[in-house]
Amino acid sequence: METLDYDLVILGTGIAGMCAAIHASEASKNSIRIALVSKLHAMRSHSVAAEGGISGVLYPEGGDTQDMHAYDTIKGSDFLADQDAVELLAKSAPREIRFFEHIGVPWNRDEKQKITQRPFGGMSIPRTAFAADKTGFFMMRALYDEVSGIGNVSILHENFATSLIINENRFLGLHAIDLATGESRLIRANACIIATGGASRVFKFTTNSYSCTGDGTALALRAGLSLKDMEFVQFHPTALVPTGVLITEAARGEGGYLLNSKGERFMKAYAPSKMELAPRDIVSRSIITEINEGRGIADQESGLQHVLLDLRHLDHRAIEEKLPMVREITMKMINLDPFNEPIPVRPAAHFTMGGINTNINGQVMRDMNSAVSGLWAAGECSCVSVHGANRLGSNSLSQCAVWGRMTGISAAEYLSRNGTKQDVDSKVAELYAAKEEDRIARLIGGNGQNDPYRILADLRDTMDMNLYVYRNEKGMSAAKKDIERMASDFKSIAIKDKGKRFNTNIRDVLEIENLICLAQAITECAIRRKESRGAHSRTDYASRNDNEWLSHTVIRMENGNPEIAYQPVRITKWKPEERKY
């Protein structure tokens, strides 16, 4: 097996991962060897699909303050966010937006050359900077281009990590498959940052890329580390029917209406002050309530019930300048021009608020008390937690940039403190990797009978059916049973492609394994939380219960069984209050 040695390995090349690489390199004065590992080509990570923008207080002279940003975020989180982390986000975000300006992002600007900011859901003032509605794409291209100019950062495209090697609470390396050759690789490093993004592909109707299978999160869970708040999955209110492609919240930020089958702006019944710009959990519930009460519209092609997003009254030039991609998508995908017709939309799985349990610095926690040496997590795969039970639109990009930078710098400092030399543990890493190589070889060589793609389809069906916008005990228990059956079916999985080179059959199977294990965690945490908070909304426990549930769910696997504990929310300035818009 090939062994590659680095000082720092960054798993995942989205905005968080690439920010981490740049700032780790900068903090070490370009002296450490950094590997950026992606299962795709590095510039194709799902961050490219971020559309609406990035939040941050750029111009306090306009009346905005970091405290307002923090409060909006905490209220949006249904008071589950850790308030010290949120304050850190609000404080650091403006610098990150300017950093991206300096590396080439063409932010929309006004006549005075100031970066334009637009209204977004749950934000009390226009605070979201944007580059048309391709913000994530422009940020990714700027990052990739910047990274390509840094000599000590190597990009390992299309390397699929299958396990983290952690010994005695210390990170040693990871095992990966080089997809181009199909060969195993041991990538050794003294420090690692996981930045592998979300896991919304456990759902069928989702805005996420095919690649959003939460690999890093699943790897952490299997390595015995803890995850936090996995029950909180964000459903984005406006995904295009029937494909699930995201129609950005900016469409409502720029003045779009949501209409039911009677042509009414139904949000006035649910959030009269914010209307269409209420936080996403509230808008999604409102849409599903409208549909459940018979005011939805059925899509002829897919049978899916939906409502309408109406942009017809908006200025065409404004759409072309600020929302070109909305029009591009609807024209190309469903042959619909939003200038003339309203867009069919319904809520789709969009963001994983939960993730790898980290402390405020992004360091990965083994359990509630002990951190893993040399291991950090940043971006959507991590749970810091700044989003609590519901993320506000445009806070995700700031989170990725802020914690990307922070973990990168922490890792560089850790390496300068602890030295970069490989030591006796390298033998341990080799043993681990050899075992993993063997496991995968047996998986490919085996003659299992169960069709992985059938299992995946069933998994996503049961998640959509039972853990969607509204949940209850009965549905979630049914899902739990289904997933247990799938986990057992997975033990005899059929892999038809026995080749080495670019074997996407085995990659799919390993992704499905990750999805099953994350679906289990989501379901387990969701069943136990007997209240409704943010995106976790139960019909059998319809209200928020701060007396019993103002706490984070922490899950880890102990001998194959989930072990769940609860950790209090850190509150600094803002006492929980009724959440009304």
Add this chain to the structure above:
Amino acid sequence: MKESQIAILTYGSMIGAPVLLALLALLNLSGLGTLYGIYTGLRILLAVDLLLFGAIGIREIYLGKRVNPIKLGIKTAEEQPIRNGEADTLRFRVYRFKEESKRLEESVYDVAVGKYTSVLGALVKIKAEKDPTISMRYSCNMGICGSCGMTVNGKPSLACETNALKSARNGIITIGPMLGHPLLKDLVTDFDDFFGKHESISPHLEREDRKEKYEAPKEYAQTREQIGRFLPYSYCIMCGLCMDACPVVNTNPAFLGPQALSQAYRYYMDSRDQMGERRLQMVNTKDGVWDCEYAGTCSEVCPKGVDPATAIQSMKFEMLVPKFVMKKEGAEMEK
């Protein structure tokens, strides 16, 4: 100057330009050797020819010729009648690269599609339901990640943005890998060379003060007009379609190609960049801008509306008549 005016100037003077270019090149004003000047002159005469005979028409013919089974010695599957009964069943003839035989081999799949099924959607369905061994790249499903470049009926296309029913001819869709790139497996091609070319043009904003670039609490000044000059070229998703469509890339592997060159132009036009003329010198070579023959196929196939052809011609002008295309203004830190 507005973007549209630049375009009119550039395209409009394409006919007069070659003469000027040939003269200047022969007079050795472009800083290259005399022999190379003659060579360039001849290439330019060729380009004039192309223009006279209609670059657009040639482009069409060229595109239509791609993935020609006879020329490439492709092993074709036995023809069978398309399954009856389902109006929306399409036949996918997929040319897959096999490592063992180093040949393209055809696999045929009949797939039921809906009104909005994309070519990618159909391929994913084939992989899940019919043949798990088929390999292709894909990720975002919304035309922004750049993974799923392939040829659909011979034309380099993004599979996720290509509607299956609309692409079918007599119920048949022909899919193949992008042959302008080295082949790995099935529809998967090797991008190492592509990324190498992109990196070779220093695709990042060059600033003298690195600390300021990473830390400064203010933005660089830039007007909307200045943004407009590079914005159209910054939509590149690095999907590789333009490289696949370019006749020069297909004949001279050393040619930097439309992707890298359009990005050189993108950074050159960005007023925040401080590399200035050095950026142009980097691509002022035979395998840089001067190997481009104005076929224009790059701009034709770009799924994001980037126009590498205009970018490259504009750089040629800029090299010969400095400050012709743009007035370079330094971007200062906002006070």
